[in-house]
Amino acid sequence: xxxxxxxxxxxxxxxxxxxxxxxxxxxxxxxxxxxxxxxxxxxxxxxxxxxxxxxxxxxxxxxxxxxxxxxxxxxxxxxxxxxxxxxxxxxxx
Amino acid sequence: xxxxxxxxxxxxxxxxxxxxxxxxxxxxxxxxxxxxxxxxxxxxxxxxxxxxxxxxxxxxxxxxxxxxxxxxxxxxxxxxxxxxxxxxxxxxxxxxxxxxxxxxxxxxxxxxxxxxxxxxxxxxxxxxxxxxxxxxxxxxxxxxxxxxxxxxxxxxxxxxxxxxxxxxxxxxxxxxxxxxxxxxxxxxxxxxxxxxxxxxxxxxxxxxxxxxx
Numbered sequence: 213x214x215x216x217x218x219x220x221x222x223x224x225x226x227x228x229x230x231x232x233x234x235x236x237x238x239x240x241x242x243x244x245x246x247x248x249x250x251x252x253x254x255x256x257x258x259x260x261x262x263x264x265x266x267x268x269x270x271x272x273x274x275x276x277x278x279x280x281x282x283x284x285x286x287x288x289x290x291x292x293x294x295x296x297x298x299x300x301x302x303x304x305x
Numbered sequence: 306x307x308x309x310x311x312x313x314x315x316x317x318x319x320x321x322x323x324x325x326x327x328x329x330x331x332x333x334x335x336x337x338x339x340x341x342x343x344x345x346x347x348x349x350x351x352x353x354x355x356x357x358x359x360x361x362x363x364x365x366x367x368x369x370x371x372x373x374x375x376x377x378x379x380x381x382x383x384x385x386x387x388x389x390x391x392x393x394x395x396x397x398x399x400x401x402x403x404x405x406x407x408x409x410x411x412x413x414x415x416x417x418x419x420x421x422x423x424x425x426x427x428x429x430x431x432x433x434x435x436x437x438x439x440x441x442x443x444x445x446x447x448x449x450x451x452x453x454x455x456x457x458x459x460x461x462x463x464x465x466x467x468x469x470x471x472x473x474x475x476x477x478x479x480x481x482x483x484x485x486x487x488x489x490x491x492x493x494x495x496x497x498x499x500x501x502x503x504x505x506x507x508x509x510x511x512x513x514x515x516x517x518x
Contacts, residue, residue: 285360
């Protein structure tokens with residue numbers, strides 16, 4: 213198995229089976245924002261993403277919803293990195 | 306530490322967007338024609354790994370969580386230029402598809418998480434890896450550099466918040482650094498463990514020719 217295959221496999225496993233069980237407590241910046249009272253400033257909504265907070269609104273099962281978002285994001289990253297990376301490739305001699 | 310919309314002033318958003326765009330342009334220029342098929346696949350797979358790992362928040366303190374950033378880790382494996390491009394792409398996907406990090410704040414998030422964490426962490430990694438021989442130096446450098454890069458991003462984030470008149474810099478620095486030291490240690494351990502596994506599978510990973518490093 214090549215290293216890239218291991219990374220992709222690992223990424224899909226993490227996204228599918230582990231992401232639904234991640235901690236939901238605020239992150240480092242959010243904690244500071246809450247403690248120092250500027251969290252409210254972050255409630256501005258400029259646009260609505262298709263899967264806000266890594267959830268698919270049509271799916272009520274939160275575990276499944278997050279896991280699917282994980283797979284969508286992981287797949288999108290892999291494919292878009294390949295597409296955007298194509299022009300960086302060596303020219304063939 | 307993805308910054309949402311509303312925290313940063315318009316000026317800070319504009320300036321960081323310009324800096325981030327210019328840096329991305331520079332990185333694209335630097336890496337054009339430099340990677341082969343296998344390193345392209347490796348880059349894309351590391352991007353997928355970073356996306357997935359960033360979803361996995363772990364508790365670091367009472368009521369606080371952190372997650373692996375992976376920017377320094379990517380720089381160690383791919384070189385800093387490709388790492389900055391890759392992390393910028395991950396941040397763009399997180400913002401557009403999942404609303405993680407603000408639209409106006411994307412430039413600032415690329416600046417902190419993509420550029421500052423990568424460059425500061427990679428600099429520390431390089432220092433140690435060049436000073437200490439062979440794979441041992443690489444492993445020590447990976448742990449230290451990964452942790453340092455998180456602190457670097459936290460300092461940059463504090464600076465942008467203070468420039469946006471949220472709070473004075475001295476007030477922000479201490480709590481931001483103290484919470485991110487813990488996240489940085491976790492970052493270092495995850496990078497170290499993953500790299501140790503890679504070196505176990507492929508001991509000559511860093512000797513094999515693969516673009517700049």
